[in-house]
Amino acid sequence: MNKIATSLDTVQEDIGRFYDPEQHHFMVMNAVDLGQQLEIQWFFSHYAPPYDTTTFFALASPDATIPSIRSIVASAWVAEAELVDLMDIRIEGSEKGFVLEPDFDSGPLRKNK
Amino acid sequence: MAQQYEIPVGAQHISLLEPLHFKFTTENEKIVHTDANVYYVHRGIEKACCTKFKFRQVSFVVGRVCGLCSISHTTAYSQVAEKLLKIEIPKRAKYLRMLVIELDRIHSHLLCLSHVAENSGFEALFMKTMQYREFSMELLEAICGNRIQYDFSIVGGVARDLKPEVANQVLRRLDHFMPQLEELADIFRNNWTLSLKNKGVGAISRETALRLNVVGPFARAAGLAVDVRNETEDLLPWKEAGFEMVTETSGDVYARNMVRIRELYVSISIIRNIINGLPETPIVTETKAFPDGEAVVRLEAPRGELFYYAKGNKTQVLERLKIKAPTFSNVAAMVEAFRGNEYGSAPAIIASYDPCLSCTAR
Amino acid sequence: MKLATYRKKSPWILHYNAGGCNGCDIEILACLAPKYDIERFGMINTGNPKQSDILLVTGPVTKRSRERLVEIYAQMPEPKVVVACGACASTGGVFRGMYNCEGGVDQFIPVDVYVCGCGTRPEQIIDGVVQALAILEQKNKDMEASVRLNTQPIAEDEQLNRRHVAASITPTPTV
Numbered sequence: 001m002n003k004i005a006t007s008l009d010t011v012q013e014d015i016g017r018f019y020d021p022e023q024h025h026f027m028v029m030n031a032v033d034l035g036q037q038l039e040i041q042w043f044f045s046h047y048a049p050p051y052d053t054t055t056f057f058a059l060a061s062p063d064a065t066i067p068s069i070r071s072i073v074a075s076a077w078v079a080e081a082e083l084v085d086l087m088d089i090r091i092e093g094s095e096k097g098f099v100l101e102p103d104f105d106s107g108p109l110r111k112n113k
Numbered sequence: 114m115a116q117q118y119e120i121p122v123g124a125q126h127i128s129l130l131e132p133l134h135f136k137f138t139t140e141n142e143k144i145v146h147t148d149a150n151v152y153y154v155h156r157g158i159e160k161a162c163c164t165k166f167k168f169r170q171v172s173f174v175v176g177r178v179c180g181l182c183s184i185s186h187t188t189a190y191s192q193v194a195e196k197l198l199k200i201e202i203p204k205r206a207k208y209l210r211m212l213v214i215e216l217d218r219i220h221s222h223l224l225c226l227s228h229v230a231e232n233s234g235f236e237a238l239f240m241k242t243m244q245y246r247e248f249s250m251e252l253l254e255a256i257c258g259n260r261i262q263y264d265f266s267i268v269g270g271v272a273r274d275l276k277p278e279v280a281n282q283v284l285r286r287l288d289h290f291m292p293q294l295e296e297l298a299d300i301f302r303n304n305w306t307l308s309l310k311n312k313g314v315g316a317i318s319r320e321t322a323l324r325l326n327v328v329g330p331f332a333r334a335a336g337l338a339v340d341v342r343n344e345t346e347d348l349l350p351w352k353e354a355g356f357e358m359v360t361e362t363s364g365d366v367y368a369r370n371m372v373r374i375r376e377l378y379v380s381i382s383i384i385r386n387i388i389n390g391l392p393e394t395p396i397v398t399e400t401k402a403f404p405d406g407e408a409v410v411r412l413e414a415p416r417g418e419l420f421y422y423a424k425g426n427k428t429q430v431l432e433r434l435k436i437k438a439p440t441f442s443n444v445a446a447m448v449e450a451f452r453g454n455e456y457g458s459a460p461a462i463i464a465s466y467d468p469c470l471s472c473t474a475r
Numbered sequence: 476m477k478l479a480t481y482r483k484k485s486p487w488i489l490h491y492n493a494g495g496c497n498g499c500d501i502e503i504l505a506c507l508a509p510k511y512d513i514e515r516f517g518m519i520n521t522g523n524p525k526q527s528d529i530l531l532v533t534g535p536v537t538k539r540s541r542e543r544l545v546e547i548y549a550q551m552p553e554p555k556v557v558v559a560c561g562a563c564a565s566t567g568g569v570f571r572g573m574y575n576c577e578g579g580v581d582q583f584i585p586v587d588v589y590v591c592g593c594g595t596r597p598e599q600i601i602d603g604v605v606q607a608l609a610i611l612e613q614k615n616k617d618m619e620a621s622v623r624l625n626t627q628p629i630a631e632d633e634q635l636n637r638r639h640v641a642a643s644i645t646p647t648p649t650v
Contacts, residue, residue, distance in 0.1 A: 001409050021323045025339065027411075027420050028437040043420070043437075045411065051344035053409055075325040075445035086159075099152045099474070100575070101538050108160050108574045124543050127522025130500050131492045132540055153540050154494040157573040165572070177569050180498025180594055224501060227508075243508030250505070261498040261594040471496050 003055045008040075008066060011058050015042060016072050018054070023047055029079040031087045033111045038062055038089065042069065060089070062110075068092040115140045120456060124153055128232045128460035131470045135463070139456050147451045151444055155474040159434055167429040168194055168404050169268050178436065179472040180261045181224070184210075184217045185414035186436070186472075187266040192348050192412070193421040194268045197404035203394040206270035211349050212387045213256060213265050215380040216283075220249040221415035222330075222373040222380075225467040226301065229370060232460035233310035238300060245293045248286045255279045270397030280388045287381055294381075298374045308367065315462035316365035317450045325446040329417020329439045330372045331466060335364035341413040348410065355379075355386045366465040403427045414439055416467055438472030482528055482554075483612050485517030488604070489527035489551070493544050493580065494570075495534025498594030499561040503531060511597040516605065524550040529607050531600075532586075535563040535570040536577040548584045554614035556607040559586045560600060562593040569593070 006014045019026070027043040042056040060066060068091055070076045080091045081098035088107025096102070123134040132153035138146035158178055162171045175190045176183040188210050195202060227242035250260050256279055257263035257272075265271055301307065317327070322335040332339050338360050342351040359375045361368035404425030412419045417439030424432040447466050454462060492500050506513040507520055521527050524547045536544060548557070559580045562568035567578030580586050587610045590603035 001407075025328075026326045027418070028435070028441070030422055030433075030435045032424060032433045041422075043409065043422070045418075047339060049344075053411070055409075073326070075442070078441060078444045099155050104538065104575075108157060109163075124540065125489075125491050125522070125524075125547055127520070130504070131497060132494070132543065153543075154492070154534070154537055155539065155575050156494060156535065156537055156570050157575045158570075161570075161573050174569060177496045177498075177563075177593075180496040180501060183496070183498070224504070240509055243505065244510060247505070247508070247510045259594075260596060261502065262496075469497065471494075 001053045001055055003057055006056050006058050008058050008060055008064060011042070011056060012067050012069060012072065015056060015069050018056075019044065019072055024054075026073045026076060027053075029076065029083055031083055031089065031109075033087070033109065034059075035111065036061075038087065040066060040089075062089065065090045065092060068094065117145070122459065122463075123150075128463060130228070131468070133463075133468060133470050135451075135459070137451065137456060137459065142455045142457070144451045144454055144456055144459065147448045149444060149448050151440075151468075151470055152474045154471045158475045159436060162434045163431050168425070168431050171431065171434070172267055173264050175434075175436065176262055176264055178475055179438070179469055181221050181469060182217060182414040182416065182419075182472065183261065184213045184263050184265055185412055185419050187264065188214060188349075189410050189412040189414075189419050189421045190423075190434075191266040191268050193408050193410040193423045194404060196408035196410065197406055197423060197425045198268070198400055198402045200269065200398050200400050200402070202270050202398050203396060204392045205394040206396045206398075207349055208354070208387050208391055209271045209275055209396065210266055211351065211354055212275070212384060213253070213263060214349075215383050215387075216249055216253050216256070217263075218380050218415045219377055220246055220253065221467075222377055223249065225415075225464065226297070226370060226373055228464040228467075229311070229366065229461060230301075230307070232464040233307055235304075235307055238304075238307070241300075242297060245290065245297065248290055252283050252286055255282060267397070269400060270395075274396055275388075275391065280391070284385065284388055287384060291381070294374075294377055301370050301374055310458060310461050311366040311370065311465075313363075314366045314458045315450050315454055315465060316363060316368075317446060318364060319362075321449060322364070322446065325449060326442055327417075327446045328442045329414075329467075330369055330376070331417065331443050331446065333359060334361045334368035334372045336360055336362045339418070341411045341418050345411065349412075351383075351413075354383045356383060366461055369465045369467075403429065404431060414472075416440055416469055416472070417442065436472075436475055438469065438475070440466075440469045440473045443468075444473065482615065483608065485519075486528040486608060486611060487521045487526055488513075488518050488529045488531055489521060489524055489547070490531045490533075491544060491547055493532055493534040493540045493564070494537035494576065495561060495563055496594075499533040499564070499600075502595055502597050503533070503560065503600060506597045506600050511601060513601060513604065516601075516608070518604065524548075525552065527551055528555060528611060529604060530555065530557045531560055531604075532557060532580045532584075533560045533564050535567045535573075536580060536583060538575050538577065541577055541583055544580070545583055554611055554618055556587045556611045556614070557584055558588045558590060558600075558603050558607050560590045560603070561595045562591060565589040565591065 085099040134150035223246035231239035420437035
């Protein structure tokens with residue numbers, strides 16, 4: 001797993017430069033609660049040898065709006081909609097209610113919840 | 114423009130094993146738009162794995178993510194935990210894991226084929242396939258002690274050894290199964306009635322599959338040669354055990370059936386190779402370390418690529434565990450592949466996706 | 476032959492997964508298949524709640540499926556029997572206490588038979604359903620008993636009879 005550091009401002013640009021549908025496979029988007037900050041991760045794998053996994057990661061504060069990559073990776077909307085509910089973060093173009101019921105207190109995977 | 118109707122399917126429906134809701138917008142029987150709601154079975158396993166259970170218990174909890182591919186989940190978790198603990202497991206344990214994964218793949222693929230037959234309206238073939246499937250359940254029970262939820266992989270190795278008489282029984286039952294598989298393959302390949310519901314239905318192209326990051330038999334049926342068994346050799350030596358890639362080109366329900374049938378042959382040859390060449394080593398590596406750092410693992414479950422991300426913090430309880438199930442990657446393409454098909458074909462198409470919602474929702 | 480006889484000899488089952496792991500569901504499917512063959516008890520799997528007598532529920536009830544479960548139960552005609560298949564449908568099992576699980580089917584609808592095991596074996600499911608048949612028959616009897624009213628004449632008592640006491644309702648002739 002090779003990790004590439006990026007930031008919220010440049011993630012669209014970085015992934016847009018990196019991602020080629022013929023070569024890379026977008027797996028999933030993930031977030032880890034580090035206490036004060038969240039680590040947002042985008043996982044890609046390669047179709048060709050050596051089949052390694054590339055991870056983009058960016059640090060974000062919990063109330064930041066995270067740019068969406070669905071204009072680059074068409075199937076990313078599922079992962080983004082899930083993360084909005086589970087981590088209680090804001091992602092462009094994703095609304096709450098995909099995973100959890102509307103009356104549920106969202107963000108169950110955050111540490112302070 | 115013709116009038117549009119909205120037809121809901123689910124959450125409870127005769128053609129669905131699991132709660133899954135599709136809302137089809139149809140125009141004269143043709144589906145023009147689909148909405149999917151796949152999170153009926155969200156339970157919150159990721160949270161419980163990071164708070165309630167110790168890291169050695171988690172391998173039993175993640176098996177309950179999905180009953181169809183529980184061995185894939187326990188194995189993938191065990192591998193990612195072994196990466197965090199920085200231990201290498203014995204070779205016999207790797208081979209036994211592969212053996213159970215392949216037997217599980219046989220039972221899962223046969224279940225999917227029977228389900229496609231039932232949803233296409235071919236009840237007799239459903240019964241026949243389910244009857245032939247029982248041998249794999251009995252073999253899994255003989256090896257692991259339970260028909261489903263095997264709890265076979267543990268952190269550091271496997272829980273049970275393979276007895277020589279059970280190994281002989283596996284080979285004998287596989288020999289017995291081969292003519293039955295020939296019969297099934299003949300029906301699925303050549304039956305005219307089934308082909309009416311299956312050929313050219315629910316098709317996606319290779320370009321769509323690439324664009325929407327499809328995995329598993331769904332992608333291989335569209336001509337996209339993606340299989341984790343072809344890639345990694347260090348965690349589980351698939352190529353050494355005789356793995357071959359299976360692809361089709363047309364991407365429709367028929368092609369998915371064919372991919373599954375041909376993968377059954379590959380699985381059978383892998384199982385034979387494993388049993389004939391099983392190394393004589395211990396089955397568990399003991400360690401007293403605690404998980405530290407972060408790691409990812411990919412594994413080919415019956416439905417496609419399974420992905421685990423784990424982060425440890427040198428305590429008994431993991432910091433974060435992320436599970437990406439195969440159907441999760443396919444949701445975007447599942448919605449897309451309905452477009453242009455008749456509403457009457459929808460149950461067969463749903464079954465041919467082989468959706469596993471309890472994996473997706475966790 | 477009455478409807479009750481057919482219901483006893485051929486109960487139709489309805490299956491709903493309320494958030495389980497699929498394990499018990501494929502065992503229910505295996506029950507329908509030739510090896511275990513639940514059809515020898517006259518049972519077939521139906522997708523319509525309005526035609527079914529036995530509800531097989533699997534899984535701990537998740538927050539999103541609880542309303543669907545109650546709705547399906549409400550749509551089934553009386554008499555009906557609920558069989559909770561598996562450890563998590565009975566008590567919540569390994570999912571008990573997870574944030575999106577309610578823990579057990581009996582939190583929402585009355586359960587008649589609990590089938591244990593993770594996952595349940597087909598033999599256990601068949602055993603549970605056959606036990607459910609006896610309960611179905613009993614419920615049927617109770618229902619019929621309530622329909623057949625006891626119509627014995629009420630004995631004379633000391634109560635005042637309104638008809639004897641009150642004045643006659645024949646209109647008094649006006650002068």
